[in-house]
Amino acid sequence: MSIGLVNMLSGGKAKQSNAATVTKDHQPEKTEPACQSNPLGNYIWDDVPDATKWADCVHCGLCLEACPTYQETGEEQNSPRGRVYLIKSVAEGKIGLDEAFADPVYNCLDCRACETACPANVQVGGLIEEARGQINQSMPLSGVSGTFKKTVLNQFFPHKKRMEKLGGLMRFYQKSGLQKAARKAGVLSVMPDHLKDMEATLPKAGKPILGRYPEVIPAEGKTKGRVAVLTGCIMDVMFNDVNKSTVRVLTHNGFEVGLPPDQGCCGALHIHAGERDTGKELAKKNIEAFKDYDKILVNAAGCGCALQEYDELFRNDPEMLPLAKEFSAKVEDITKFLYDNDFKRPHSEVNTTVTYHDACHLAHGQGVRSEPRQILNDIPGVETVDLPDADRCCGSAGIYNLTHPEMAGKLLDRKIDDMPDNIDMVSMGNPGCMLQIAMGVQKYGRKEKVVHTIQLLDWAYEKDKQKMHEYEL
Amino acid sequence: MFRKKRNKQKPDTAVKQLMGIVGEENVLYLKEDLLAYECDGYTLERGMPRAVVFVRNTQHVSDVVKQLNELEIPYIARGAGTGLSGGATPMGGEVIISLVRMKRLLHLDLENRQAVVEPGYINLKLTQSISDKGYYYAPDPSSQYACTIGGNVAENSGGAHCLKYGVTTNHILGLEVVLPSGEIIEIGKSGVPDQPGYDLLGLLTGSEGTLGIVTKITVNILKNPEGKKTVLAYFDDIDDASQAVSDIIATGIIPAALEMMDQIAIEGVEASAYPVGHPSDIAAFLLIEVDGIQAGIDDQINEILTVCKSNHVRDVKVAKDEAERSMWWANRKMGFGAMGAISPDYLVQDGVIPRTRLPEVLASINAISRKYELRIANIFHAGDGNLHPLILFDASVPGESDRASKAGSECLQVCADVGGSITGEHGVGIEKSAEMRFIFSDEEMAAQTDIRHVFNPDDLLNPGKLFPEPGRCVEVKHEEKKEAIG
Numbered sequence: 019m020s021i022g023l024v025n026m027l028s029g030g031k032a033k034q035s036n037a038a039t040v041t042k043d044h045q046p047e048k049t050e051p052a053c054q055s056n057p058l059g060n061y062i063w064d065d066v067p068d069a070t071k072w073a074d075c076v077h078c079g080l081c082l083e084a085c086p087t088y089q090e091t092g093e094e095q096n097s098p099r100g101r102v103y104l105i106k107s108v109a110e111g112k113i114g115l116d117e118a119f120a121d122p123v124y125n126c127l128d129c130r131a132c133e134t135a136c137p138a139n140v141q142v143g144g145l146i147e148e149a150r151g152q153i154n155q156s157m158p159l160s161g162v163s164g165t166f167k168k169t170v171l172n173q174f175f176p177h178k179k180r181m182e183k184l185g186g187l188m189r190f191y192q193k194s195g196l197q198k199a200a201r202k203a204g205v206l207s208v209m210p211d212h213l214k215d216m217e218a219t220l221p222k223a224g225k226p227i228l229g230r231y232p233e234v235i236p237a238e239g240k241t242k243g244r245v246a247v248l249t250g251c252i253m254d255v256m257f258n259d260v261n262k263s264t265v266r267v268l269t270h271n272g273f274e275v276g277l278p279p280d281q282g283c284c285g286a287l288h289i290h291a292g293e294r295d296t297g298k299e300l301a302k303k304n305i306e307a308f309k310d311y312d313k314i315l316v317n318a319a320g321c322g323c324a325l326q327e328y329d330e331l332f333r334n335d336p337e338m339l340p341l342a343k344e345f346s347a348k349v350e351d352i353t354k355f356l357y358d359n360d361f362k363r364p365h366s367e368v369n370t371t372v373t374y375h376d377a378c379h380l381a382h383g384q385g386v387r388s389e390p391r392q393i394l395n396d397i398p399g400v401e402t403v404d405l406p407d408a409d410r411c412c413g414s415a416g417i418y419n420l421t422h423p424e425m426a427g428k429l430l431d432r433k434i435d436d437m438p439d440n441i442d443m444v445s446m447g448n449p450g451c452m453l454q455i456a457m458g459v460q461k462y463g464r465k466e467k468v469v470h471t472i473q474l475l476d477w478a479y480e481k482d483k484q485k486m487h488e489y490e491l
Numbered sequence: 492m493f494r495k496k497r498n499k500q501k502p503d504t505a506v507k508q509l510m511g512i513v514g515e516e517n518v519l520y521l522k523e524d525l526l527a528y529e530c531d532g533y534t535l536e537r538g539m540p541r542a543v544v545f546v547r548n549t550q551h552v553s554d555v556v557k558q559l560n561e562l563e564i565p566y567i568a569r570g571a572g573t574g575l576s577g578g579a580t581p582m583g584g585e586v587i588i589s590l591v592r593m594k595r596l597l598h599l600d601l602e603n604r605q606a607v608v609e610p611g612y613i614n615l616k617l618t619q620s621i622s623d624k625g626y627y628y629a630p631d632p633s634s635q636y637a638c639t640i641g642g643n644v645a646e647n648s649g650g651a652h653c654l655k656y657g658v659t660t661n662h663i664l665g666l667e668v669v670l671p672s673g674e675i676i677e678i679g680k681s682g683v684p685d686q687p688g689y690d691l692l693g694l695l696t697g698s699e700g701t702l703g704i705v706t707k708i709t710v711n712i713l714k715n716p717e718g719k720k721t722v723l724a725y726f727d728d729i730d731d732a733s734q735a736v737s738d739i740i741a742t743g744i745i746p747a748a749l750e751m752m753d754q755i756a757i758e759g760v761e762a763s764a765y766p767v768g769h770p771s772d773i774a775a776f777l778l779i780e781v782d783g784i785q786a787g788i789d790d791q792i793n794e795i796l797t798v799c800k801s802n803h804v805r806d807v808k809v810a811k812d813e814a815e816r817s818m819w820w821a822n823r824k825m826g827f828g829a830m831g832a833i834s835p836d837y838l839v840q841d842g843v844i845p846r847t848r849l850p851e852v853l854a855s856i857n858a859i860s861r862k863y864e865l866r867i868a869n870i871f872h873a874g875d876g877n878l879h880p881l882i883l884f885d886a887s888v889p890g891e892s893d894r895a896s897k898a899g900s901e902c903l904q905v906c907a908d909v910g911g912s913i914t915g916e917h918g919v920g921i922e923k924s925a926e927m928r929f930i931f932s933d934e935e936m937a938a939q940t941d942i943r944h945v946f947n948p949d950d951l952l953n954p955g956k957l958f959p960e961p962g963r964c965v966e967v968k969h970e971e972k973k974e975a976i977g
Binding site (some may be wrong): 082083101136 | 500505519521522523524526527528530531533544571572573589591592594611613634636637638760762763764765825826827828829830831832835836837879885887890
């Protein structure tokens with residue numbers, strides 16, 4: 019089917035007088051027939067972006083200064099408003115699905131800060147992810163895989179520090195299933211042998227809890243309720259201490275914790291990268307794995323947000339959509355759940371000064387801001403100090419710090435620069451941020467300990483338990 | 492950059508020359524990048540620029556302007572592009588000189604209550620950066636989260652609080668300007684208000700980027716008022732609300748802000764990211780703020796409450812704390828953008844009318860709404876008679892954009908007919924240039940274009956804006972621009 023024909027069939031969406039001529043210049047290079055039954059302008063691939071999302075944008079520009087990439091570049095095409103405009107322009111046939119369009123779409127951190135700023139609740143994140151899905155299908159070779167290849171080869175090998183960063187993440191990739199994508203790009207085959215050694219130099223993480231802990235962990239004392247926990251990939255591989263804390267905190271609060279063994283990666287990184295098909299496969303797995311639970315708790319903001327948006331992922335799949343909606347409604351961040359369920363206030367003091375960093379997918383993605391702060395404030399002895407611009411992205415943004423090291427580095431520099439002096443810890447609710455900020459702390463020779471909010475609560479409870487134990491003796 | 496550019500468009504000679512001045516990384520010329528610059532906050536008319544140049548300093552601006560003069564290429568200065576009349580929108584083929592990377596606060600002189608900023612400095616950042624010292628910058632357009640002070644100077648922006656504190660021009664003490672010749676001049680050198688000689692500051696402020704490019708701005712900053720209280724009043728009848736506005740002003744109180752929203756506007760902000768919980772069945776609300784010396788504020792508030800009650804207010808309340816006050820204001824300031832939540836597109840108009848004529852003007856706007864079968868919301872800086880009818884339409888429906896444009900024009904005609912004006916704070920730009928005929932004769936406009944020619948003799952700087960060109964009308968411009976893009 020020719021693109022001109024597709025445009026005609028799309029119901030006159032490509033209505034601009036210049037649309038036809040422009041379209042000719044920008045035919046996608048892949049010549050396989052489009053499998054999309056309802057194409058939209060130059061979006062001819064499966065799972066077209068949602069026109070109702072850009073219809074909400076009136077181009078007012080209130081999102082501009084909320085956007086970290088706009089703050090850094092001042093470029094309209096690298097702003098939320100500009101990106102939405104370009105995404106819409108492809109549907110109108112003004113531009114094609116090509117590299118020049120892909121640049122601004124992939125430069126986005128998908129941090130959702132624009133969604134907080136937007137008066138009309140435009141779902142920019144969803145649009146970006148949908149557009150990336152189209153780009154990926156249109157240009158598989160120069161798409162994300164190509165980027166992996168290019169950035170890893172050109173941006174990482176020459177820089178030792180960046181390599182360390184990459185080495186640490188590699189284990190995660192193996193577990194998460196992203197390995198497959200990376201293999202396709204030839205990343206693994208070109209990894210030097212000493213990468214394994216680099217991995218060994220990373221702080222030794224404990225062993226994952228999924229598969230080691232029992233499937234059901236009973237509540238301490240009287241059972242208040244029954245919840246499931248997503249153990250995640252990076253969380254369970256690199257920060258399984260946080261998962262252990264999560265289980266302890268929940269059981270201490272009277273909840274029976276289920277760890278469904280068939281759960282897997284949430285697919286957030288794949289969806290962010292435009293690998294929507296893989297994302298959907300993973301989502302289906304999780305929807306099945308958690309079907310016996312009414313509440314699914316997540317301690318990784320990025321994962322939680324992705325799970326809450328499974329309905330968005332299956333927007334064009336009438337069969338999966340009701341299941342996804344039902345699933346997404348059950349998902350909640352661990353701090354919000356505890357706060358809403360009147361968590362046990364610890365009595366023991368944890369004498370420390372903490373600043374709290376808002377993970378993008380917690381603050382902007384899920385609207386969870388006050389609950390984790392409230393938990394910190396309710397721990398005796400914890401003194402909290404405000405972090406200026408706490409909800410500005412740290413640059414981690416999934417795999418962004420690998421694909422866009424320069425921009426990610428700038429944002430990390432700003433984040434570390436904003437961190438108040440004389441604090442002992444930085445608390446947050448997302449493993450990607452924890453890795454990124456830990457890297458920043460190290461880079462600038464600072465001493466702060468990077469912790470998950472739930473760990474602080476766990477430590478306070480543990481002190482309580484220890485005291486109880488002492489009394490009993 | 493991120494992706495390999497196959498079939499990459501090559502920069503032309505002009506672009507290469509500009510790159511020679513500002514560096515390759517500071518020029519955009521790919522079609523996909525430029526497309527995002529084809530309009531500002533006013534989206535009804537669009538045109539493609541030839542390139543976008545990011546300047547870092549005054550010398551860059553001067554050098555770029557000189558180069559473009561030599562090449563006889565027209566150019567436009569652009570800030571954040573939040574303007575609502577197309578002032579930063581190309582007519583087709585201009586080079587955009589983007590000032591957003593000139594965004595430093597250069598100097599702060601609290602003793603003399605002055606700040607010097609670059610044009611790309613964000614309006615709200617100025618207040619944020621001095622609030623801990625007890626100061627603020629008064630002009631507060633609703634786009635202040637994102638708009639630049641340079642853009643505010645170009646448009647002479649107002650805001651909710653200009654009723655008491657005046658618009659941008661009342662807060663500008665000095666400007667550094669690059670003239671279309673490339674010459675760099677300073678106006679109001681010592682930052683002293685009201686210098687002898689002609690009021691060039693006044694002329695430049697609000698000239699919509701047609702006389703020069705501002706590269707440095709000295710602004711007046713104010714001490715935070717000692718006290719501040721805010722009232723929200725719900726009315727079942729818009730005439731009562733209008734009468735309350737007139738009665739409040741008649742008491743002699745000058746509120747810091749006196750805002751009104753009608754039912755459709757309320758529907759919009761309640762569907763937005765910052766709903767307050769306004770009742771959906773009220774005809775209008777008033778948002779009234781009083782500030783100043785602490786003593787006396789309560790008396791003024793009481794007087795305002797009395798006025799509201801005597802005008803059959805359904806419910807009236809004083810903000811109980813700063814959080815509630817901020818919520819009311821966030822809700823109000825999201826007003827325009829919030830229209831996206833209830834309509835795919837909107838066109839905002841910016842008429843000024845005598846306060847007392849509000850009921851009849853609203854009735855006329857209602858009639859226009861029925862005539863064109865388009866919903867019209869009204870957000871109103873009621874205290875100073877600045878009315879913003881928001882015409883809701885769907886650009887993807889054939890003919891609706893044209894109808895919206897005509898409805899907007901008729902709204903302005905109504906404002907002009909009652910002795911008002913076609914713009915209060917958004918500027919004329921492309922949008923309202925034809926409507927300048929509603930309030931100026933040909934001779935009056937010719938006198939003004941003569942002034943433009945003194946500064947901008949070749950008309951290379953922001954051509955086609957502000958004044959109608961003979962024999963042109965909005966529809967014609969639409970067609971021409973389409974050709975330019977094609």
